[in-house]
Amino acid sequence: MLGSLTILLLCQLAGEVVVRLLGLPLPGPVVGMVILFLGLVIRGRVPTTMEQSVRAILGNFALLFIPASVGVMVHLAAIWAEILPITAAVLGSTVATIVVAGRLMQALSRHKREDAA
């Protein structure tokens, strides 16, 4: 567990360094994810201990979003003042995006399968 956590933190650290060196408009952890992914591709498999630790961490992924989300309480007044446009924008765009992205991906993968068949 400790070893795996150290590797995750090292990848994040490397990600932060790359982002700052290259001036990328990306957060360090996302670049860290790419670095770990490349590392796994080079190594050719996921070590068992890492598989277990990652399962434990991602099993409680929801917990990690709570502190930032509680920040909603600070903006209640600003949100309330424009509740209609905000609600319509969030609901409408989310439904549209899920439908379009889901249908498009399904169509493209089906197309691919028919090509292979």
Add this chain to the structure above:
Amino acid sequence: MSGDLTSIWVYLSTSPLLGLTSTLLAYQAAMWIFERGGRSPLLNPILISVSMIAGFLMATGTEYRTYFDGAQFVHFLLGPATVALAVPLYNQLPLLRRSWAAVLAVVLVGALMAGGSAVLIAWAMGGSEKILLSLAAKSVTIPIAMGVTERIGGIPSLTAVMVMLTGVFGAVTGGWILDMARVRDQAARGLAMGIASHGIGTVRALQMSETAGAFGGLAIGLTGLVTAVLVPLIHSWIR
């Protein structure tokens, strides 16, 4: 006696212990409710925990900043957990090898759709510029969304709220929306959840299947990337 309790509260309310403990307690209570309710997406654990904590803070007159002093230890783990998404992604490597071109195309269309339609809808309904700018990046993971919003002159903390609302709405309704749209393919379901509702949608996708979770995780990074590059560009064209 009540004097003692008051002084204990005065001590606890300023210590990080309370923010951290209340976060873990609320999360476990929410997970218990979620499991008891047959894992219904309506009982979204993040929605329930946030309501409980925000309600508690407002009822006790505690400031968000005081709460966050303790909760930041949990918040910090968001970084390593984002890195950890590389593992389910790697486990999907064979699938990814076959469909990377489709994934890239769908992410490009989806990311433009997510930000573009949100801004257009809010604009059509008379939303203020402050709201429009804070909506553009609302479908991507919190650290990217806040960074992008800062670049285009929106209010980052307001964006964090939009990100949260988008995530919870997508997580709660995404399964039904995908069923209604007859999207059965697990890769397509996960990708759509991740593009529209970032990490919170991906938590839901992980509950659907491991494949859906992996494509959700993939979408978080790619949609974030596309949004981080395109939103400031498009904003500078429109100006």
